[in-house]
Amino acid sequence: MTRISAFRALVLALALAGxxxxxxxVPPPPPPAPAEQAWVADRLFFGRSIPGGxxxxxxxxxxxxxxxxxxxxxxxxxxxxxxxxxxxxxGQVLREDVTVxxxxxxxxxxxxxxxxxxxxxxxxxxxxxxxxxxxxxxxxEFMD
Numbered sequence: 001m002t003r004i005s006a007f008r009a010l011v012l013a014l015a016l017a018g019x020x021x022x023x024x025x026v027p028p029p030p031p032p033a034p035a036e037q038a039w040v041a042d043r044l045f046f047g048r049s050i051p052g053g054x055x056x057x058x059x060x061x062x063x064x065x066x067x068x069x070x071x072x073x074x075x076x077x078x079x080x081x082x083x084x085x086x087x088x089x090x091g092q093v094l095r096e097d098v099t100v101x102x103x104x105x106x107x108x109x110x111x112x113x114x115x116x117x118x119x120x121x122x123x124x125x126x127x128x129x130x131x132x133x134x135x136x137x138x139x140x141e142f143m144d
Contacts, residue, residue: 028137037106037139037140037141038107038137038138038139038140039104039105039106039107039137039138039139039140040104040105040106040107040111040135040136040137040138041102041103041104041135041136041137041138042102042103042104042105042111042115042133042134042135043100043101043102043133043134043135044100044101044102044103044115044118044119044131044132044133045084045098045099045100045131045132045133045134046061046098046099046100046101046122046128046131047084047096047097047098047128048061048096048097048098048099049096049097050126050127050128051127051128051129052127055096055097056099056126060126061099064121064122064125065079065101068117068118068121068122069101069118072114072115072117072118073103073105073111073114075105076103076104077101077102077103078101078102078103079099079100079101079102080099080100080102081097081098081099081100082097082098082099082100083095083096083097083098084096084097084098101118103115104138104140115133118131119131119133
């Protein structure tokens, strides 16, 4: 490759790199289609292991959803179960069952407060350190 060809390749690579989003930055979603409403998608991740021993039983989980989650988001939500893992402060990889609640809702401080109340009650009730919240914009369309 000649010096000029190498220089052109370098310039092209640098130009293309400038088009890529910065690491860790997610570009905003496209605007909703005409039939869609701009809502928020929130996912809450609840660890099922109780510090000091034991797990949150299916019965305890069902009661929590009935008494705490549903009254705050009566229009609907989705629940699924999985396995999670993370590295603790000592470097040990820990694994536990996790339950995820996904809620689509209009943006607003009322919804934010309700999500915080749900997380705080779960932490109190089951001695949890935290509840993970993942939030993103969502274009929602009810296809009647």
